[in-house]
Amino acid sequence: MAHFVDARTRVLQEESTKAVLSNCSDPKADLAAERARATFDVGELLHYLNGGREKVERKAHFAELISRTEWGNKSERYFQTREEQYVHGLKVAFGIWDFMKEKRLGISDGRVLRSLVNAPGGLELHIGMFIPSLISHANPEQQAKWLPKAQSLEIIGTYAQTELGHGTFVRGLETTATYDSDRQEFIVHSPTLTSTKWWPGGLGKTATHIILMARLFTKGKDYGPHAFIMQIRSLEDHKPLTGITIGDIGPKFGFNGVDNGFLRLEYVRIPREAMLMRFAKITPEGDYVPPPPANAKASYATMMYVRSTIVQDAGKFLSMAVTIATRYTSVRRQTTSSKGQRETQVLDYQSVAGSLLPLLATAYALHFTGKVMMQMYTDFERSRDRGDFSNLPELHAFSSGLKAMCTTITSEGIEKSRLLCGGHGYSRLSGLPDMYTSYVQNSTWEGDNNVMFLQTGRYLIKSLLGAMTGKTLSGYAKYLENAQFEMKERCNVSTEVQWLDPAAQLAAFRNRAARLCVDAAEQLKQESGGNPVFEGEPWDNSNVIVIKLAVAHSQYVIYKNFMDSLQGIRSRGELQPNTVRALADLQGLFGLTVLEREVGDMLESGYLSARQVKLLRAQQRALVKAVRPNAVPLVDAFGFLDYELSSALGRSDGDVYRGLLEMAQASPLNRTEEGPGWKAVLEAQMKKPGSRSRL
Known part of the structure; x- marks a missing residue:
């Protein structure tokens, strides 16, 4: 309804409006200014992380096409009933199927489409486990019978x-x-x-x-x-x-x-x-x-495939949450110390940057670990097809530990990102509550995280005991060959800047994990009254330290993957020096943040001194400051589209408040001016005789 405002009212309000506007900021301008601070080529990193320019452009093209379809329309996603969500999820699944047939697209494009729409439905396990199980466990005759029917959705x-x-x-x-x-x-x-x-x-x-x-x-x-x-x-x-x-x-x-x-x-x-x-x-x-003796656990192959994809996806979901939080805290302003000045960008507060930017670094760390994990599974598949299952125990152990570690990190990281968005983070329109409630299941399904850590810990203790009898270790457990040497080792860092050395950080991760493995093995021996027993009461009484060991080892693996990936990028000349420098800051920030959180173990063991811890903390704070100018460019490099994020707060143009208002107007409660409660309850109640005040 049009609202007439007389000239006098407008004049009286004009001065007040000017006073307010004088201290206001344009969130779109704020985000543009953040992008202008980049010290590296964002496009270069964007293309590298996403498999090249062609894939980036292809995803954007797909998003444009499917956003126009009925099944790809996301405007009502936060307002649907459960039944509507279920039916819509099926429409999405079959919509993608028809779209792929029409465009003659392959499986990799199908994954991109599912990720873009992100509307889980009844076909999730058909795609993620039913078909992979047939491929992994069915013989040729069974595959010939069932796979065509499954792949055609018959x-x-x-x-x-x-x-x-x-x-x-x-x-x-x-x-x-x-x-x-x-x-x-x-x-x-x-x-x-x-x-x-x-x-x-x-x-x-x-x-x-x-x-x-x-x-x-x-x-x-x-x-x-x-x-x-x-x-x-x-x-x-x-x-x-x-x-x-x-x-x-x-x-x-x-x-x-x-x-x-x-x-x-x-x-x-x-x-x-x-x-x-x-x-x-x-x-x-x-x-x-x-099955052949070497293949006694073949039935676990599907679970390991799923666990590997869970590890890979952890980096993606944390990256999405961090993208939303970083963009929003870059344009959200809160509090000023001087009257007449613009309020401070929330991300410029140390308490916010010190929480969010390590999460950004962690998202990159998980990205590279996800790539390594999937490569390990691909290598296993090739070996399996040759009848070689020798790398199955290691894959099982580390897919278990990394599944637990990465999902724990991401679940906590999504929630922390939501909290950093303040009150608006509580709105489903931010995208973060739904992301959390949908993602956190990963801590339980396909193996409860504590049990997964215990499986990794068991493997590590057995590896250590084997090394003590002269057995040669391989892969991520090889450092346990020198566990007794690590027990005597001390950190040699003497200046703040020395903590920037990846070798110094890796040594700290390795030493902590090795010491915990020795301690866990010793406790298990004591509980067993001699030779370690990996079951029953001795094992149960050792669970806490074994889980701690598995966590420490998984942290070591994630850091090592980040370090090795960056070294590979350098040696192959895949990225420009400025881009590598930005990634190196993230690697250092991730490493020192984790080590700072775990210094208690290293102080207790004597590996670190109190002075070295102070130096570590000072360098960690310095890296937070170093990463700050690149915060928005680094999340831009993840390449998430607005359509993909479905977040008012994570908009790439920074216009977050307009986004909230526009999305809120789509609420079913806003279909009528009076709302559904007026006729149902309010009218009769408020018009009851004597219900109005006589004052």
Whole structure:
């Protein structure tokens, strides 16, 4: 409704408006000024991090195209009901599928499209685990039968492993698959309440087929968990098949576009060929043929693939959160010490910069570790295809530890980024609350983080004990060959600037991890009364120090990956010196921030002196100041589009307040001026006789 304002009112207000405007800042100008401070070529780093100029431009082109589609429209994403989220997630999945067919795009482009829309739905595990499981565990005949159907979406699958009573402890699964040699069939059954499959994404209302993890019984013997493929819903009317009870488990902390489900099986028969038999097999007569000894844990390959992708994605999600927080704190102004002066940019406060810029450095560290982790998995796949599983133990150990470490860092980092955005960070329109509630599941799924740390710690202690008997170690555990030497080592840093030396930082990470490994091994020996026992009460009583060891080792690995990646960039001449310098500042800031947080261990061991800690802290503060001018350029180099971030606060033009107002106007509560509560409640209540004050 038009509002008439008379001339006198306008004149009276004019002076007040001028007074306010004299101290106001244009957030768009502030962000532009931040970009002008860059000491390196942002475009060069942008293209390097994202695989080249062509990929950057291709992603932007895709975003422009899909943002115009009904399924790619994000304007209502923060206002949808759970049912709307679920249906929209399916529309997105099939919209991307049709878009890929129309444009004849490959799998890598499909990943880009899914990341751009970021609307998880019922096909997440079909893409992320069902198809990879068929590739990893099915024999050629089974792949020929099932993969074309899965890849064409003729069937939709999920991965049904977790149960009400068991998650990370896979060997404890209670669902059974009992072989009937007379009929050459398996009887799959849920014998207990706690054997109910619980949590698989897409199981509730979407999947027609599952990869079922169940304990294989044949001729009266339990052979442990194996993978089976089976149909659970009709392809005609989508109703559950006989003997199968399925449903949705209800609302969750986040990720509510996905229909995580439950499943109970009642004496359901499936053919012998339903067992995925690339490695282990069942003969028609019911004889169990185990996988080769070197491949005893082949069934864990899919989980390790998923854990590797989780490590890779950790850097991406932390980078997104840090991008939003950095842009917003660069344009948000708060408080001035002198009347008439502009308020200070929030990022210029030491308390903010000292919290946020180390997170920026950490995001870069996780980016490079993610690349290394996926390369390790790719190398494993090549070896596996040759029948070589020798690197499986190391991959299992370090994918476990890095999964736990990286998801912990990212979960905490997203929340810290939200807090640094102040009150507006609490709004879902900032993008940060939804990012947190959707991401934090990664700390639990595919292995509870504490259990993952324990698996890594077990591997490290066994490696140390092996090295003490003359065994040669390889990979990230090789430093444990010199663990006894590390126990006597002392840091030789004597000046503040010496803490900039990557070798000095790496030595501190390595020494702390080696000492903790020796300490953990000694405690385990004491608890065991002699030779270490990696189970039962001795192991349980050593859990705390073993987890601490795994954390220290994972921190060492992440720093080493950052350092090695930067050395490789230098030696290959892939980036200009100014760009390398900016990355070196981040590497140093990441390293010193982690070491500063863990100085207690190094003071206790005698590796560091109190004076060296003071020097470390001074250099860490200096690096925060050094990184500050490049803060916005460094997050720009991540290359996230506004469409991708879906954040009013993370807008690339800096116009954050207009963004908040525009997004808020789309709220369903704003569809009418009076709001939905007027007719439903307020009108009758407020018009009751005697409800109005008589004063």
